[in-house]
Amino acid sequence: MQTEKEDEDDVDVSSEEYVARSDFTASGTDQLSFSKGDRLLVHAKPSPEWWWAELQGVIGYVPASYLRQDDAGGEEEEDVSLEDPWQDEEYFGSYGTLRLHLEMLSDKSRTETYRQVILSNSGSLSNKVVMDLGCGTGIISLFCAQLASPSVVYAVEASSMAEYTRQLVKQNGCEEVVTVLQGRAEEIELPEQVDILVSEWMGNCLLFEFMVESVLLARDRWLRDGGTMWPSSAALTLVPCQADSDYAEKMAFWERPYGLDFTPLQPLAQQEFFTKPKFSHLIEPRDCLAAPCDVICLDMYTLQVRDLEEMKGQFHFCVEKSAVFHGFTAWFTVYFDSLEAGGATVDLNTGPNSEPTHWKQTLFMLDRPVTVYTGDSISGTIVLHRNPVWRRHMTVTLHWNINGSTDDPDNSQGGTKSFPMWR
Numbered sequence: 001m002q003t004e005k006e007d008e009d010d011v012d013v014s015s016e017e018y019v020a021r022s023d024f025t026a027s028g029t030d031q032l033s034f035s036k037g038d039r040l041l042v043h044a045k046p047s048p049e050w051w052w053a054e055l056q057g058v059i060g061y062v063p064a065s066y067l068r069q070d071d072a073g074g075e076e077e078e079d080v081s082l083e084d085p086w087q088d089e090e091y092f093g094s095y096g097t098l099r100l101h102l103e104m105l106s107d108k109s110r111t112e113t114y115r116q117v118i119l120s121n122s123g124s125l126s127n128k129v130v131m132d133l134g135c136g137t138g139i140i141s142l143f144c145a146q147l148a149s150p151s152v153v154y155a156v157e158a159s160s161m162a163e164y165t166r167q168l169v170k171q172n173g174c175e176e177v178v179t180v181l182q183g184r185a186e187e188i189e190l191p192e193q194v195d196i197l198v199s200e201w202m203g204n205c206l207l208f209e210f211m212v213e214s215v216l217l218a219r220d221r222w223l224r225d226g227g228t229m230w231p232s233s234a235a236l237t238l239v240p241c242q243a244d245s246d247y248a249e250k251m252a253f254w255e256r257p258y259g260l261d262f263t264p265l266q267p268l269a270q271q272e273f274f275t276k277p278k279f280s281h282l283i284e285p286r287d288c289l290a291a292p293c294d295v296i297c298l299d300m301y302t303l304q305v306r307d308l309e310e311m312k313g314q315f316h317f318c319v320e321k322s323a324v325f326h327g328f329t330a331w332f333t334v335y336f337d338s339l340e341a342g343g344a345t346v347d348l349n350t351g352p353n354s355e356p357t358h359w360k361q362t363l364f365m366l367d368r369p370v371t372v373y374t375g376d377s378i379s380g381t382i383v384l385h386r387n388p389v390w391r392r393h394m395t396v397t398l399h400w401n402i403n404g405s406t407d408d409p410d411n412s413q414g415g416t417k418s419f420p421m422w423r
């Protein structure tokens with residue numbers, strides 16, 4: 001609930017009026033929702049990002065980046081610094097070039113998995129209506145047209161790549177089946193409901209970029225009752241790990257470079273290299289100190305956008321090898337249910353025991369590595385907290401306890417650390 005203002009005396013004389021640049025929907029009970037153009041009275045600025053403001057007698061926290069001061073003319077000055085909380089210009093701009101598409105198409109494990117899904121369901125795909133959300137160069141849509149006989153595939157792509165995708169569809173003789181629609185999936189109009197919504201939406205740590213929100217909105221609007229989601233479900237997996245080479249390279253390095261003592265730089269190294277997660281980390285199976293654990297599982301038929309604000313998971317690891325516990329590594333697996341009842345489920349596992357993918361894995365480095373021993377247990381929680389302002393970002397908070405099997409005073413401890421990804 002938002003806080004009702006008591007009485008006029010509470011108004012801080014230094015309150016300033018600001019105008020809302022865009023809508024904002026509160027994602028916490030102490031936040032204040034507002035609409036574009038609303039005039040808010042800012043009473044306090046406890047942090048650069050979040051201010052304490054009032055709207056029509058109701059008070060709550062508001063994201064400062066959504067507000068602008070009302071200049072004399074009341075016209076919005078051309079504010080180039082206004083960043084769209086979705087950063088869509090930059091995001092879709094990056095997908096308008098080939099670099100990322102080349103990376104994704106070069107990822108054989110990823111691309112062959114989608115091909116396998118189409119191939120193993122080719123019979124059931126006959127005469128079906130398919131939506132390929134975020135089709136990029138259209139590879140999945142082309143697989144559908146080439147390997148099966150759907151009645152139509154709506155290939156939706158928001159970036160400028162769409163015009164090339166149309167050429168690729170024509171070039172490969174698929175224009176009878178594949179229709180390319182340029183636009184955001186949340187905004188385009190389809191002529192009909194779809195039987196299958198297929199998308200390759202997974203970001204680092206499964207959710208980064210939060211393209212999944214677009215998939216859920218499209219599901220709710222365009223997937224017919226009883227339709228199929230591909231992927232059908234997803235799991236985020238975690239494992240405690242050693243990361244000797246990363247630690248040696250970034251931290252131990254400062255102990256004796258060229259015979260000198262550079263250890264006063266280690267707090268800087270900690271801050272600079274270990275504050276954020278490390279994307280594209282390649283963990284070896286031998287780096288895993290315990291059996292991995294699925295900490296978050298998503299059912300793509302029931303998952304709601306509001307669930308994405310905060311996702312929590314628990315873990316309990318039994319240490320299987322004595323080693324230095326440097327941190328946790330995360331990866332994901334997505335599952336594609338067969339269109340036929342009882343048919344085989346296809347999965348894409350991006351973990352260390354599968355073919356490497358362009359996502360690789362994500363390393364969360366602890367501030368203080370600690371030696372753990374076979375028989376110890378590491379238990380705790382992981383929380384993925386979506387950034388209330390930068391909607392493609394999140395913070396991953398890990399909380400762990402080590403229950404030492406030995407009486408080594410150093411290793412019955414725990415900790416907690418939050419990793420911004422990225423803001």
Ligand SMILES: N=C(N)NC/C=C/[C@H]1O[C@@H](n2cnc3c(N)ncnc32)[C@H](O)[C@@H]1O
Nearest residue numbers: 095134136158159184185200201202203214
């Ligand atoms: N797997 C990851 N990380 N990204 C892969 C895929 C991203 C592709 O999907 C497109 N895309 C993302 N969101 C939307 C949307 N809401 N509407 C239409 N197209 C979209 C991007 O422009 C890329 O071409």
